[in-house]
Amino acid sequence: MKKLVLALSFAFSVGFAQAQTVEVPKETWYHADVEKTGVYGVNTEKALDFLKDKKRKPQTIVVGVLDSGVEHFHEDLKANMWVNKKEIPGNGIDDDKNGFIDDVHGWSYLGTAKGINYNDDSVELTRIYKTLAEKYDSYDQKKNHDAIVKNPTEYAEYVKIKREYLETVGKTKYNQQVAQAKLNAIEPGLNKMVLEFGDTKLTKDIIANYQPIDNQVIESLWIFGELKEEQWVGKTMTQVANSYLGMARRQAKADGLTSHYNLNLVDRKDVDNPNDLKERHYGNGDSNGPESSHGTHVAGIIAAVRGNKIGNEGTAGGNHVKIMSVRTVPNGDERDKDVANSIYYAVDNGAKILNMSFGKKYSPNKDIVWDAFKYAADKGVLIVKAAGNSNEDIDTHIHYPTNFKADGTSVSNAVLTVGASTRTSDKLKAGFSNFGKKSVDVFGPGAEIYATYPGVDQYRFLNGTSMASPAVAGVAALVWSHYPKLSAADIRTILMETVNKNEQLKDISVTGGVVDAYKAVQRAEEIYKQRKLK
Structure with a gap:
């Protein structure tokens, strides 16, 4: 990856x-x-x-x-x-x-x-978990028991992989929610500051002496403590907002894609047969x-x-x-x-x-x-x-x-x-x-x-x-x-x-x-x- x-x-x-x-x-x-x-x-x-x-x-x-x-x-x-x-x-x-x-x-x-x-x-963790789960996570308890008895080493690997996969799913869901919440919290205030500041180039004094009365604007000012000075000093508020909100949107979208694709247990079947390891000629010329x-x-x-x-x-x-x-x-x-x-x-x-x-x-x-x-x-x-x-x-x-x-x-x-x-x-x-x-x-x-x-x-x-x-x-x-x-x-x-x-x-x-x-x-x-x- x-x-x-x-x-x-x-x-x-x-x-x-x-x-x-x-x-x-x-x-x-x-x-x-x-x-x-x-x-x-x-x-x-x-x-x-x-x-x-x-x-x-x-x-x-x-x-x-x-x-x-x-x-x-x-x-x-x-x-x-x-x-x-x-x-x-x-x-x-x-x-x-x-x-x-x-x-x-x-x-x-x-x-x-x-x-x-x-x-x-998907990622390999997902693919391996899917393969092992089909063998060891059946509703047929006798089938599960027989498989475990015959393959104790592989079953131990399955237990390890299952834990890692589900921990990753939980962490991904959390990160997605955090990214989206962050975006929801700061976007209204930043957009208002864009209108207020226009083409003004920001300085440390301007932000230090800024006294807004709008609650949404005040709630968004904390980002200037998070950003490095070179990321906003000398830039317009439009530039700062576009950069910050753009990154937040990408993080939210990326985590969403990760949850949907990387951890998706449904195999892709629209390109080639991933299990046919001898197949050589597939794909297209769109490099x-x-x-x-x-x-x-x-x-x-x-x-x-x-x-x-x-x-x-x-x-x-x-x-x-x-x-x-x-x-x-x-x-x-x-x-x-x-x-x-x-x-x-x-x-x-x-x-x-x-x-x-x-x-x-x-x-x-x-x-x-x-x-x-x-x-x-x-x-x-x-x-x-x-x-x-x-x-x-x-x-x-x-x-x-x-x-x-x-x-x-x-x-x-x-x-x-x-x-x-x-x-x-x-x-x-x-x-x-x-x-x-x-x-x-x-x-x-x-x-x-x-x-x-x-x-x-x-x-x-x-x-x-x-x-x-x-x-x-x-x-x-x-x-x-x-x-x-x-x-x-x-x-x-x-x-x-x-x-x-x-x-x-x-x-x-x-x-x-x-x-x-x-x-x-x-x-x-x-x-x-x-x-x-x-």
């Missing part, structure tokens, strides 16, 4: 070592050079200067974004979208005979061949889909167009990187079958790097995903994936998909797991980020990341290991495109060996540091010389 948080951000200054304090723009901090600014960015510009000095010319490289979809017509992405040149758009024919009709920019496993797409699905905010943001972090003076610029550092969109992740938990098939599709159609900004607690068909990981590794593809946002040690609390099997087998040489770091050097690990001395390889910028958002010309700040993973995937693309004779294992090793280490990350990741593109290309250059490659 994709999880992130909207963020308000601002320019900041941080000291590092004994360097002078340097101001870093809020939109570009994740590109920063830590030695120059004290901010642990990925050091994109210095890497590009080095490559230019070495006269390294990049080759085109395709990055598969396995996500919610990508708005391929976005102003800052359309020039860098992968295009299947053998496919004629919209003719309803599989022109290139790859088994997928009209897969121009990628493919969607979250829809039907008739073009009917979906965005909401954007009905709601592509998460995937569009991820794609922009990797490969937003460089040099067009709009939006953001990707960490891949140039317009030779092309994004292939594979719709895999709904609002809910991605299905193992869809994850596996998305990997096969991206690999078979030329992607060299896969970004996977999703994950979940349970994975009933994890072996088919692991087999797909192995397939990608054998084909020389690098998988970069998010560590997850539960602030847990995933050495002990496994976050799926994982490159480790229960028997200890792994495909570690082809998988890079990324935790999220922040712009604040003395609190480097993002509070939400998962960690693990064995399971998290590196950290990358993942808090307050500015990038493309659906709406053709829209951009947002978002938080999550979902943002850290593409920041690192972009660096991998930058290095590999300029040093194409290296292997996926080489790229992974280079990125791990050249991190900027920090004591705060030492015991919570394999490398103990944040990825640095400049140091990575330096190391790649050294390897090329050692191996006498050109």
Whole structure:
């Protein structure tokens, strides 16, 4: 499941070592050079200067974004979208005979061949509970007893799963009611303040000296104590109300959708048969889909167009990187079958790097995903994936998909797991980020990341290991495109060996540091010389 948080951000200054304090723009901090600014960015510009000095010319490289979809017509992405040149758009024919009709920019496993797409699905907890409940929660007590006697271990798992599911249902209902009550309480007063203040820019003095007589207005004033000053000072009341009420509405709606879809015990039957794990060709060519905010943001972090003076610029550092969109992740938990098939599709159609900004607690068909990981590794593809946002040690609390099997087998040489770091050097690990001395390889910028958002010309700040993973995937693309004779294992090793280490990350990741593109290309250059490659 994709999880992130909207963020308000601002320019900041941080000291590092004994360097002078340097101001870093809020939109570009994740590109920063830590030695120059004290901010642990990925050091994109210095890497590009080095490559230019070495006269390294990049080759085109395709990055598969396995996500919610990508708005391929976005102003800052359309020039860098992968295009299947053998496919004629919209003719309803599989022109290139790859088994997928009209897969121009990628493919969607979250829809039907008739073009009917979906965005909401259940979570694995719900699916597992439903399966076990059908076996152990029958009105036939003898049937229940016989099943329990024959499968005591599975029954114990059912008891555990049932409790977790019902606790989640109760918490969800509570959160929905709280969100709606909050909206009901503040909306009338805020709307009245919008009319009263008009276009006035708010200041601390204005709010401190404001003496309303309307009870509904007075009842709403408490929000200024909840908000950070930068969220309302210098803004109009209309802007404040739209932002605050909009967030409240989204929370109420999101919790409602969670209650209705994520915890819904009725299986979807309008797309494919989720139990037919051998099925490969289903879905459609709509790689954007009905709601592509998460995937569009991820794609922009990797490969937003460089040099067009709009939006953001990707960490891949140039317009030779092309994004292939594979719709895999709904609002809910991605299905193992869809994850596996998305990997096969991206690999078979030329992607060299896969970004996977999703994950979940349970994975009933994890072996088919692991087999797909192995397939990608054998084909020389690098998988970069998010560590997850539960602030847990995933050495002990496994976050799926994982490159480790229960028997200890792994495909570690082809998988890079990324935790999220922040712009604040003395609190480097993002509070939400998962960690693990064995399971998290590196950290990358993942808090307050500015990038493309659906709406053709829209951009947002978002938080999550979902943002850290593409920041690192972009660096991998930058290095590999300029040093194409290296292997996926080489790229992974280079990125791990050249991190900027920090004591705060030492015991919570394999490398103990944040990825640095400049140091990575330096190391790649050294390897090329050692191996006498050109």
